[in-house]
Amino acid sequence: MDVADIIVPLETERGKILVVDDQPLNIKILHQLFHEDYEMFMATNGQQAIALCQKLQPDLVLLDIEMPIMSGYDVCQQLKADPLTANIGVIFVTAHFDEVQEVKGFQLGAVDFIHKPINPIITTARVKNQFILKRQTDLLHSIALLDSLTGVANRRQFEQRLPEIWKHSCRTQSPLSVVMLDVDFFKHFNDRYGHQEGDRCLRLVAKAISTTLKRAVDFVARYGGEEFICILPDTPLLGAEHMAQNIVDAVQALHIKHIDSSFNEVTISAGVACVQPRSDLTWQTLIETADQQLYVAKQNGRNVVCGLAL
Ligand SMILES: [Mg+2]
Known part of the structure; x- marks a missing residue:
């Protein structure tokens, strides 16, 4: 076993995306857009989203901001505060462009924004870019934490x-x-x-x-x-x-x-x-x-x- 044996699955394995939205129709649109290239998961509220992130470790979360009880901001904040979920990429999905909202989202650790109504080409490109970045970061992370001779943790x-x-x-x-x-x-x-x-x-x-x-x-x-x-x-x-x-x-x-x-x-x-x-x-x-x-x-x-x- 060496490092190469461990990192290859990271590159070949399909990416995991969690879509979080209180409106099932919005989930459906994003699901249709990505289900062929990624493994898709869904949540309709914040609590469920956090539980799924801990359990499934998705690469990216497409996170609606406006949700009852727990907003997308709250979800993002909680994900970033927990070492187990801090590295998951959060992309906010929002109904309208608002600079103040976007500033807040980036400050909370989001990696990008997508605006509704969903433009398939822009959305696919943004998700793909973030997915590639996430995988590269994961790879560097795993190399930095593995012993190069034996492949076990360093x-x-x-x-x-x-x-x-x-x-x-x-x-x-x-x-x-x-x-x-x-x-x-x-x-x-x-x-x-x-x-x-x-x-x-x-x-x-x-x-x-x-x-x-x-x-x-x-x-x-x-x-x-x-x-x-x-x-x-x-x-x-x-x-x-x-x-x-x-x-x-x-x-x-x-x-x-x-x-x-x-x-x-x-x-x-x-x-x-x-x-x-x-x-x-x-x-x-x-x-x-x-x-x-x-x-x-x-x-x-x-x-x-x-x-x-x-
Ligand atoms: Mg909503």
């Missing part, structure tokens, strides 16, 4: 994700575990087999780790040279240790020859830390503990799991 992405997940676990009062992993005797491996083989080994190990993690919420990143780190939300110590053991087993099952290792093949050691996040603790403590447990695993002969609940 450390930067890890450092963004852990504080978010920490906050979420604080709110939901659920246990949070991290697993710190380090390939055993990796320097010897590189010295013996060369850096190209070393790179190949890291790719295989990364793949073994990511395929072992089964849930969509589980997360793995390359943390350093031969170090990886997993975040396991809503997982108590026992569950995390079990998962770490599965990873240790999966790496050994690759049977990558390593004559300078006491196991004769490539193995990995794991340090696990689990905590019930609370305000007098920080997520840094969790990493430090996992790191200390990894050290203990190395002392205990490597190719093992050591864990501690805080």
Whole structure:
């Protein structure tokens, strides 16, 4: 697996557009215009629109401004305030040209305006332009957040994700575990087999780790040279240790020859830390503990799991 394998689907997959309007007829017009080129979704009020954005992650939202209860402005503001939906492109659809309205829309983070009655050519062109921009941004974003060697998340992405997940676990009062992993005797491996083989080994190990993690919420990143780190939300110590053991087993099952290792093949050691996040603790403590447990695993002969609940 490398970065190219991950980013290709982004380019080939059909774009998703959510049309939000309190008048079904307006939705119908836009639907007819775009349904052949995009996957279309519909909402007739603001609450529904926000829920669909969180769930479906559309590329663009065509958002009516004048709606009862919750205006398009309110919807846009809420979308931009939530990291989960902040990157969705909002195009306002409005009944008449009004400079004050447009200024307000752009200030709220909209990317463009479309005026009713809908002109098919102008509307198609504007949506297409915004869609291309959105996909390019997504692509750059994913490259910036992936480790180019192994294709898993990079450390930067890890450092963004852990504080978010920490906050979420604080709110939901659920246990949070991290697993710190380090390939055993990796320097010897590189010295013996060369850096190209070393790179190949890291790719295989990364793949073994990511395929072992089964849930969509589980997360793995390359943390350093031969170090990886997993975040396991809503997982108590026992569950995390079990998962770490599965990873240790999966790496050994690759049977990558390593004559300078006491196991004769490539193995990995794991340090696990689990905590019930609370305000007098920080997520840094969790990493430090996992790191200390990894050290203990190395002392205990490597190719093992050591864990501690805080
Ligand atoms: Mg309306």
